[in-house]
């Protein structure tokens with residue numbers, strides 16, 4: 001039997017809950033309006049609130065934000081990878097609203113986690129001081145505290161904007177999912193029912209070296225795992241970041257053997273994380289808080305695991321380093337999925353919007369609540385992503401265009417008909433107009449963000465690449 005802490009998820013009435021809305025703020029009216037008018041207004045707003053508030057009690061919902069480290073957008077069984085055993089998170093995802101095309105904005109350094117988490121907590125894009133913004137905007141933890149939430153963040157320290165997380169009432173390094181879950185469960189037991197809770201588990205998993213406790217590794221036999229549809233032994237050209245640490249965790253050339261060995265560890269680490277998420281869910285249920293909790297499941301960046309010959313997050317392929325999982329669920333949130341383009345940093349204003357606490361001014365991130373609630377099909381037309389000064393990308397609803405400025409090379413993929421980016425159309429004469437159009441659109445987006453990276457080099461580097469000599473014995 002798999003050693004999972006299986007949870008059971010239920011709703012009070014089995015039907016979708018109505019949308020959360022701002023609390024009826026009618027108290028000021030008392031001072032200025034006749035009593036009769038006040039009573040009428042109060043009665044009307046109270047009725048509206050009763051219809052629209054989360055079903056549990058009308059109290060502000062708790063928020064549980066599960067942020068994994070390097071979790072791919074298909075990194076759970078319920079997100080499309082049947083090889084992965086993730087029963088607890090699957091139950092959450094199956095009642096959630098899934099953003100299939102969520103990305104991080106990009107990274108100015110190889111440690112993609114750092115700018116990603118910075119932008120997540122500020123809602124500001126990369127070209128505003130590497131995501132820190134100009135100091136005039138409210139951050140995610142501060143906004144939640146201002147809204148009256150008791151707040152805890154337990155998780156990854158190190159490659160992480162610790163200063164931005166200081167405002168959490170409790171901000172601790174949990175080392176691994178077991179200790180992170182322990183910290184959050186203790187916080188639930190202390191605060192449940194006394195104040196709405198913002199519970200942020202910033203897991204260390206499934207980041208390399210893909211930690212799990214021993215019982216999870218035997219769940220996966222490498223030889224039985226599926227390989228990526230767009231696997232290549234070697235990336236066909238130098239993308240500007242071919243040998244960084246993440247790429248060197250698997251030997252070149254990539255093979256079925258060395259890729260599935262990494263996949264097995266990666267999946268075990270996800271199963272380990274999943275089990276401890278299950279413990280947190282059980283603690284919420286035990287405290288009578290589960291039905292009044294909005295849950296967000298996300299990852300801080302994507303990860304190639306054999307796709308295109310890559311094994312890192314330092315690339316901008318649709319199936320690469322910038323593409324993340326993003327799921328919302330809870331009271332008022334319908335089950336469903338969307339192709340709408342989203343950024344991970346949108347979580348911050350989306351949570352504020354869902355809670356009705358007001359979205360801080362000056363953010364680059366946008367609320368996704370209109371999409372979740374079925375009031376809009378999208379909140380942006382394009383998604384721009386970037387990696388240092390060597391890669392730029394722009395995608396719309398159909399096309400993914402990638403530019404490598406140091407080698408003056410472009411790629412164009414028709415994601416509608418080629419979701420695994422198998423056929424590069426950039427040199428197809430019939431697509432010359434599309435390539436030119438995207439170069440122009442990309443430059444326009446750069447200007448909007450203050451990105452000064454030139455898209456064409458006067459002295460382009462040689463794009464040919466061959467792997468370094470094999471690693472010494474005893475290393476991966």
Ligand SMILES: [Ca+2]
Nearest residue numbers: 069070113300
């Ligand atoms: Ca990461």
